[in-house]
Ligand SMILES: Nc1ncnc2c1ncn2[C@@H]1O[C@H](COP(=O)(O)OP(=O)(O)O)[C@@H](O)[C@H]1O
């Protein structure tokens with residue numbers, strides 16, 4: 001304890017990872033760790049990947065699958081009179097990104113507000129926050145989007161696009177709330193007490209003391225939420241929004257090229273999610289640097 | 294809020310605690326503490342670990358809300374009302390065992406922030422006041438550094454400066470040297486001695502008996518949530534009346 005607050009805060013990072021948060025961040029950070037991996041790990045990974053490809057190819061040839069990768073191209077980009085225009089899959093990807101972007105834009109302030117309600121001393125505020133979080137986390141997201149589209153959207157008069165965005169925002173907001181709350185709680189009690197004694201008001205204490213210290217702690221697990229919003233956005237397929245997954249499904253049905261289509265769709269999702277993880281890792285390093293030098 | 298008239302301010306004590314009780318669940322941590330500290334007075338609180346010293350000093354600025362009794366600081370009575378609490382804290386500085394500097398702010402920013410946010414000072418004013426107090430605690434040259442770069446003694450002196458920047462009427466210290474390596478204790482005690490001779494009202498929980506003897510006007514000895522002795526240093530050290538105080542002194546002075 002003699003070593004001052006900084007050290008405490010750093011060590012609290014591991015304490016922060018709640019079971020959910022741990023599960024959320026496992027996937028996106030895995031590819032990043034490859035950079036630091038030793039060559040035996042890389043070798044093992046290469047062998048694993050090779051076997052996997054072999055398995056797919058053998059399975060495909062066993063069922064006499066007719067690979068037609070060249071026919072996939074127009075669904076990604078098409079060349080019309082020397083002009084490149086996006087194919088159906090890229091159009092779907094764009095819808096996926098738009099929905100994810102707006103969902104995240106709403107989920108973060110929603111998560112922050114919920115975390116603050118949850119941390120307030122008023123029982124009613126805490127109850128509202130807990131009710132929201134537990135309802136969202138303990139019901140299937142598929143059911144949530146159906147309720148949102150067939151009931152809530154009709155009642156408040158919004159279109160299917162907003163129904164999709166709001167469902168996702170509410171869903172990820174609940175997880176973001178728990179992450180933000182955990183990060184705020186990880187800021188040591190002494191920081192609150194020093195601020196209160198000076199005195200700083202409650203809002204100033206959050207704004208200038210607690211949130212700046214909690215921010216570096218919440219960035220890694222919030223990256224998981226960001227990646228999740230992209231993945232979970234495929235749920236909007238069920239309310240007939242033509243996102244990447246839904247475009248993939250309709251192309252696969254039309255062309256019977258299921259292997260090519262779904263592998264391409266998977267690759268497109270991976271490009272987005274891995275890029276997001278890389279940006280987040282860079283941001284995390286930057287935040288860590290800025291906070292203690 | 295009941296602000297006393299100006300002429301009353303002179304005569305009324307800076308801190309007045311009357312029959313203060315505090316429970317942590319079923320545990321009775323303060324069992325009816327009555328203590329009065331006059332303006333400009335220096336009171337040292339000592340006693341065995343767990344006797345309620347921190348609870349007492351932290352109740353003075355409402356960090357530990359009391360459950361019964363009455364606490365008045367500079368004429369403001371502490372209630373659950375946030376505004377009363379804020380009013381009291383504006384007049385009371387506090388220094389912690391663990392320093393509790395803000396690690397993401399430089400030394401100067403640590404000293405400036407509350408001045409601009411809660412005292413309505415401009416940044417320039419606040420910075421010049423901060424530098425003045427950093428001079429007084431003898432580390433103006435560290436102003437641009439982050440706390441993690443400083444030694445424990447330096448951090449604690451910054452914490453003292455940060456409190457003084459708010460120009461409080463009362464300073465509370467809760468074992469300010471207990472987390473320090475031995476060679477850094479005196480630099481902090483020197484700053485506190487300076488502060489005492491400037492006329493600041495001080496309440497200080499400490500086991501530094503040399504400091505207590507030199508600086509304190511009164512020594513308060515606590516045990517099991519009550520004040521057992523409250524006397525001038527000479528009498529407290531030479532002829533403590535209670536057996537518990539005698540035992541405590543023999544243990545602490547044996548070191
Ligand atoms: N937040 C708390 N919850 C429960 N018990 C506490 C709390 N703070 C202090 N106590 C108990 O109250 C007693 C007095 O504590 P404290 O005032 O810190 O003693 P001191 O500062 O004299 O060592 C101790 O027995 C301690 O365990």
Ligand SMILES: [Mg+2]
Pocket residue numbers: 346347348468
């Ligand atoms: Mg204590």
